[in-house]
């Protein structure tokens with residue numbers, strides 16, 4: 159490992175805490191600092207896990223440049239802090255979202271510039287605009303929507319959505335702050351001679367994700383089956399046919415670790431990083447898996463109203479990054495769910511008040 163001190167902003171969150179711990183487990187001689195303001199409910203549960211794995215924790219807020227400065231020097235920034243919900247700002251103030259996801263990211267970039275650190279940015283598939291994604295030709299194929307056979311277009315096809323999918327049109331404030339951050343990163347790399355990689359992630363999941371209705375649906379679905387609580391199929395007919403690819407956090411870690419070995423070459427690029435078609439699931443299919451694994455049934459409500467940022471089908475075409483670093487997702491949907499259920503059972507006392 160060429161980097162000696164990694165700063166992970168949002169380092170107590172689902173992605174940040176898992177990446178920090180996995181880096182420390184692989185490379186004992188490096189320092190890893192997790193900075194987090196603990197805004198996300200459940201992130202406080204990461205503090206013991208981080209400490210037990212040798213990850214240093216700094217309670218800080220990326221909206222305050224002084225908090226980032228207090229970390230001292232570092233040579234790699236992994237930017238994982240965010241208001242991560244695509245629904246944030248609809249019908250409520252967007253200020254936290256913008257101040258964190260955009261202004262906060264610029265503070266992170268300034269900190270990286272001060273220390274000439276490399277940057278890995280966790281962006282999102284939601285940089286792609288909503289209407290063109292909704293306009294994709296879909297068929298209802300058993301328990302899921304599928305792309306109509308033989309149809310392809312610019313940036314989309316059987317393998318999913320690629321990086322050249324057109325970027326024109328509204329995408330939610332969440333998506334817009336992420337795309338704006340991508341643009342700023344690109345300018346920082348060019349103007350200040352820094353190195354950085356952007357990953358446009360599809361749905362990420364695994365143990366220690368604090369799933370809620372507007373973010374982290376895989377864990378939410380599993381937890382409600384095990385602990386009880388309401389669930390509903392929302393939008394697109396209210397029957398749960400919408401499809402996402404899901405990526406296990408350990409597969410994300412492997413991809414980032416490989417990217418870092420080639421950061422000079424890959425710097426400046428944005429990659430779609432997700433589970434792909436083979437690791438995709440519809441909500442109805444997820445229900446079936448959860449019923450089997452929990453041995454219980456939830457009476458799932460149907461809500462036909464489609465929320466403004468909802469999309470019916472998204473699969474990451476990850477061929478650009480797969481070809482660049484020789485990476486493919488290895489953990490199938492059933493294995494991901496089996497791990498999540500084992501974690502939910504093992505930590506029920508801690509998790510039930512948060513996830514029920």
Ligand SMILES: NC(=O)c1ccc[n+]([C@@H]2O[C@H](COP(=O)([O-])OP(=O)(O)OC[C@H]3O[C@@H](n4cnc5c(N)ncnc54)[C@H](O)[C@@H]3O)[C@@H](O)[C@H]2O)c1
Pocket residue numbers: 167168169170171172173174193194195196197198201218219220221237238239240241242258262280281282283358359360361362363368374
């Ligand atoms: N989980 C996914 O499915 C997914 C998909 C695509 C992209 N992403 C991106 O990956 C990154 C990590 O997401 P996650 O799933 O771990 O979310 P998360 O909510 O679990 O983690 C984000 C962390 O950031 C912290 N945070 C929020 N505002 C902050 C601030 N102002 N200063 C410091 N810390 C702050 C929160 O307390 C939380 O611990 C985010 O940028 C998200 O947009 C996630």
